[in-house]
Amino acid sequence: MELRFFHFYPDLMNLYGSYANLLVLRRALEQLGHRVTVEAVLPGEAADLSGADFLYMGAGTERRQKFALADFARFGGDVRRAAEDGCAMVFAGTAMELLGASVTDAEGTVYDGIALGDFTSVQGRRRFVEDVYGKTDLFDDPIVGFMNKCARISGVTTPLLTSLSMGFGNEAERGPEGFHRGNVFASELTGPLLVKNPRLLEAVAAAILDRRGSPAPLPRDDWAEAAYAVTEEQLRLRAQGK
């Protein structure tokens, strides 16, 4: 089966290995025999999202996030319609904030988001830079990752991580984190969160494949599983104060 992916702003929004999320997803689907094309969406250049199977945007600095938003606004309607249509998408790190109603920077300037969700992000002078260990309703395995943000996010009623035992969530220490609705996955976890969490990779792949009526389990990635086991143990022990 042909799968059509869109990668928003691959150089602009690519903090700390964000691109790896797309690599690992693509490889897993190709191993199942699918043909995956990835189209880069660049600022100011035309893109036709119709027929998309997956949309992705990675993390960027606060300034680059605003540069990205200035362009991304034109895709707001298309992305919302794609979400309603069940298109799978991952918005990682600061890209998550663009899905909300607004982003307020540390100086107080308010930028409109694409309002796919009705949450708001307010950036400040304090940065949350820390390991994260949390739970999701999607599967049993804990989620591991790294937070690197300066925003407090209010108004999320359907978080991706329902609670954390380590790290700052959307708006509270150890509170819920991220946003999940239908096949839209968003999290402030920065970097290759789909590499670090094989179950989350499976959940995203399932969202893509189920929509096309072709569900199949992903091949096992031994290195990723072993890496997850080490980090999960390290963070669990840390969260338990050991």
Added chain:
Amino acid sequence: MRKVLAILVCKLGRFVGKLVGKGSSLPGKAALRICPDILGRVQLPPTVIAVTGSNGKTSTVEMIAAILRADGRRVIYNKEGSNQIEGVTTLILTHAGLSGRVDADVLLIESDERYAAHTFRFFHPTHFVITNLYRDQLTRNGHPEWVYDAILPALPPETELILNADDPLSSCFGRGREQVTWFGLELSAISLDGPTGAYRDGTYCPVCGGAMTYGFVHYNHIGDYRCSRCGHRRHEPNYAVTALDLDGGSLTLDGTYTVPLAFRSIYNVYNILAAWSVCRRCGVEGGRAAEVLGGYVLLNGRMQTFRLGGRHGTLLTSKHENSIAYDTNLRYIAARKQPCGVLVIVDAVSRKYFTSETSWLWDIDFDLLNTDTVEEVVLSGRYCNDLAERFSFSALPREKWRVVPDITDAAERLKTSGTGELFVVTCFSDRDKLLSLTEREA
């Protein structure tokens, strides 16, 4: 009175600390508690040089000190690890009389980039050298622009900035300022046409987000950039490396002084250039500065050699969480053009704090090791699986890399798995785990 007490406590604390081998930040911390504005109450030397940036701080400071001392100046400076306000306070008060007068011609400070504004709240450097700003220690620093915003308040208008013309981000410090001296590396044999690496932070302008074009690049996104939208561009350097022969091991400063390179790394070139620029600004004659730089061997040498079994090895210390440091060392290995093995160790991400964060591995351009001369790459340490996952997406053929989790087992294997040079790429936090298994060379 509090001033005198703070100075006394600091001096006493430093004396005792030296006896028991303790670090140099505690006495300063105690002094700051007694007299929080003590650094505003002391009489500093006429020249105060600060050095900060993502890479090269310590080496640059050491070279500046060596040149200025050879020029007959009395220089005091802080050693690695004491580059926040407490360590700086210890340095200053230890060399102050009870009146608060610091007995030196030059105060030279390596400053932590994130806390520079805090350190320089009560006094301002006469010269501020910023070596570069790029992805480094995300688990403390957030990201380079966050660090930029943290440094900015530490740069009052009267301070002369000495900036890297080739770095699109840290060069922004010079925008709208008058007292700026630029240093840069001109087009040379190592220059490339455009940015390289696993990610492209130089694709877009840090000022306006416009697309940038490059005349040449020396490594990653460091080179001759120009924004097509707002005009942010590389400044013409006031001080420059005008010719560079990394293979032969020499560089030419300002078209006149040719200096041999003890360590043939692009980093070393920029550190030399930064030190040269500030020393020239401080009035050191070119011939004298070049003479010192030519005979200079890095005190905190990041390159050590050893023997492992019958094999000769070189340790290339690469800061974890700093992809450009890794890239530089990987490029060094590829440029040696001799059959070799490579051992990459990621066991503890940091020696100073806990983290299990490995995102930065994806920022490293391991494809650089995909050469005919690299015979085998061994991945080891607690995070060897993360390394393996990263390598599974690299250009290296699967048969070229293997995973040996235990560092002792990896060393054992490497004793006999090849005969060529063994390059070990790892961080301060992990290097002794390997070095303890080897015979060190002097």
